[in-house]
Amino acid sequence: MEKPVSLYDKNxxxxxxxxxxxxxxxxxxxxxxxxxxxxxxxxxRYLLMIAFVFFLASQRPKQWGYQSWFLLGVMCLIPISGLWNGWLGGGITAATDFFIYGLLPFFMYASLVNSPSKQNWIFFLFTLTCVIMLHHGLSQRAHPEGIGWSGVSLIQDTRIRYVGIFNDPNDMSMFFLMNLPILFYLRANSRSFIMRLFYLALVGGLLYGIFLANSRGALIGLIFMCLAYCFFQFGTVKAALVSLITLPITFIAMSLFREISTDEASAYGRIEAWYEGVQMFKSSPLFGVGMNQFIELHQRTAHNSYVLIFAELGIIGYTLWFTTIVLTAVMLLKVVNIDREKYKSQLQNEALRKNVMLAKCYFYSLVGFMATSFFLSRSYIVFLYIFLGLAYSVYVQVRDEIPEVRMSEDPKVISKIAFMAPVSMFIMYMIIIILL
Known part of the structure; x- marks a missing residue:
């Protein structure tokens, strides 16, 4: 009998x-x-534009969603912020960059990567990227002068890195971290013992890569990702017990990285940058000081994606950006927590079963990003919006089969998430005051 194909994939x-x-x-x-x-x-950029042309011409349906509206709002706000601060030309340039590296990737991946098989093709590239970057890092460590086979050298004498958008060890480590749940998904769905062993070995390789990159932010993101897994897998009490049992291991792991302390000079500089971000927000609370202007005003990065957004784009931009990420996480949770007894017959469908697993995978990836980005300025990094687009695509596919998950799109739910944005800003402010 011919395998049924959804209308979504046919078009x-x-x-x-x-x-x-x-x-x-x-x-x-x-x-x-x-x-x-x-x-x-x-x-x-050229390949993305070509894909966009074919997407406009033949893709049906085009997945827009609330997140696209919010990201469009951010894009429109950027030139307004630039004009407010007397630099309209720079605002237009920054808005163009956000369209290319933020809105468009989200929109394209959400619409075009619309089946588990296409997700697997993207995962194949993610896995290959991780292998190549890890090999490049090992070649840097093996070279007497720390130069990798691409010609890019170690930074700070010991930290591995790659080329392009992964030239910063922290970006590479964040990508490694967000791919860990993907590797576990691939391992769970592989029928080959060799491939399952390969994925497990690569998990160890990525953890070693994070260690070689010496990214404290990625280490903390990994800890939060593990805590989230324990919480959803075992419940609050068991998660707390697991945390206590593994606490010594956590301290040992943290001691192997650069020191994490508010007494350290770089750590104090990080907190000072957060405080300066708050002052920038106070000077222009609605529209911020303008995208890419934080480093111009403070001479160094914010070291916090949340601070960077509300300092540069004000409370409006921060609320739109924050709601985009948290709403996606809520959508994924709704998919993960569907009533399996009620929808037992639907879950016999292999594609739907895989999409539910993918939702859990992307949720943990977002947890890793949200924790890591508390210590890194990665508000506009392109692979965040690609992951969000892939996650939204999974949500839409499940929503088409199980309309109950649409409850996460209720305006009341979105309003509550939007209200959380200023609350999170206040919490951030209190943390800074305590640490100073």
């Missing part, structure tokens, strides 16, 4: 997905940057 733009696949290669693996080129061609 997909396969040529659009093909160019999106090539864009993913150019963006993450970046073979175009493996040799030095002082004037590189923006291949990834």
């Amino acid at each position: 997909s733009s396969h040529i659009g997905f093909f160019f999106l696949f090539l864009y993913t290669i150019a963006l993450f693996i970046r073979p175009q940057e493996w040799s030095y080129n002082p004037n590189p061609t923006p291949i990834a």
Whole structure:
């Protein structure tokens, strides 16, 4: 009997997905940057534009969703913020960048990667990227002068890194961290013992890569990801017991990284940057000081994605950005927590079963990002919006089969999430006051 295919997949733009696949290669693996080129061609951007053209011409349906409206709001706010601060031209340029690296990737991945099989193709590239970056880092450590096979050298004498958007060890570590749940998903769905062993070995490799990159933010993100897993897997009491039992191991792991302390000079500079971000927000609470202006006013980055957003785009921009991420997490939780007895017959469908697993996978990836970004300025990093788009695509596929999950789109739910944004700002302010 012929396997049923959803209307959603029948009307997909396969040529659009093909160019999106090539864009993913150019963006993450970046073979175009493996040799030095002082004037590189923006291949990834061109591939994204080509994919967008085919997407507009043939993709049905186009997944917009609340998140797209919120990100569109952020994009429109950026030039307004620039005008408010006397720099309209810079605001327009920044808004264009946000469209290319924020709104468009979310929109494209949410619409084009619309089946578990297409998700697997993207996961294949993510896995390959991790392997290549890890190998590159090991080549840096093996070279007497710390130079990897791409020509990029270690930073601070010991920290591994890659090329392009992963030139910062913290960005590479964050990507490693967000891919850990993906590797566990791939391992759970693999029928090959060799591949299951490979995915498990790669998990260990990525943890070692985070150690070699010496990213404190990624370490803390990993801790929060593990705590979230324990909480949802075992409940509050058992999670607390597991946390207590593993506390010595956690302290040992933290001691192997650069010191994490408010007494450390770099840590105090980080807290001082947070405080300066609060002062910038106070000077322009509605529209902020303008995108990319934090470093111009403070001479160093904010070291906190939340502070960076409310300092640069004010409470309006922060609320839109915060709601986009948290709403996606809530949608994923709604999928994960569906009544399995009630929908037992629907869950016999392999694609739906995999999508529920994918929702759990993306939820933990977002937990990792949200925890890590508390110590890194990664509010606008492109792979955040790609992960959000992939997560929303999974949600839509499940929603089409189980309409009950649509409750997460209730305006009351969204209003509560939006209200949490200023509350989180107040909590952030209190943390800064305590640490100073």
